[in-house]
Amino acid sequence: MATLPNGIRHLPGFLDRAAQEHLVEAIRRIVAEAPLYVPAMPGTGKPMSVRMTNCGPLGWVTDKERGYRYQPTHPATGKPWPAMPPELVEMWEQLAGYPKPPEACLVNFYSDNAKMGLHQDRDEVEFSAPVLSISLGNTCLFRVGGLDRKDPTGSFKLSSGDIVLLGGEGRLAFHGVDRIYPGTSTLLKNGGRINLTLRRVNP
Structure with missing residues (x-):
């Protein structure tokens, strides 16, 4: 993708290998306390292809009955994140250029056949804070468009250690993950990709 939409920044290789390994260890500790689970789409109850958990004061969750939302507890264990x-x-x-700390970090684990359809991050109250996304593990093909689902989209690859910021005009841009490229990273011993998404939920 030649040029990114306004407000979207791609920082390739921001985290070196040591920093990536350190983060993976931190995520393992989080998952031990707040296990990965399979979220369900609102309405249909269809399982998503990623497994997820959260850390921070709030966590993003979704299920058939109550849909997309933030809550302070894990839906399966009932414990705080x-x-x-x-x-x-x-x-x-x-990196965020925002005066208050993030309130939620969504941890998505993509197996090598997982993907994420085009969507907007709009379950927050505060849109002036950016969304900060960190890639760990296998490379993915990341798709980004405009503020309308029908706007043209472009794709670029995200490798382990890359960061993407969606802010400003691009804060509500549609985006998704088209595919994972197996065997492109040795960071996660069983393959796959971890994506960490930091968000500020409330003003």
Whole structure:
């Protein structure tokens, strides 16, 4: 993709290998406390192809009955989400250009055949804070469009250690993951891709 929509920034290779490995260890501790689960689409109850969990004061969840929302507890265990690792908060402070800390970090695990359809991140109250996305593991093909689902889209690859910020005019851009490229990273010993999405929910 030659040029990204306004407000969307791609920072290739922002995290070196050591920083990536450190984050993966932090995520393992989060998952031990707040297990990955399979979310369901609102209305249809169709399972999504990713598994997910969260850390921070709030977590993004979805199910058939109540749909997309943020809540302070894990839907399966009922326990509060684990604290957000300080290195994620520091990254937000360095890159987000927003005065308050992130409230939610969604952890998505993509197996090598998982994908994510085009969607907007619009379940938050606060849209002046960007969405900060961190890629770990196998490369994916990331698709981004405009503010309308019918707007033209373009794609580019995200590798392990890359960061994407959706802010400004691009904060509500439609985006998704078309595919995962197996065997493109040795970071996760069983393959797949982890995506961390930091968001500020409330003003």
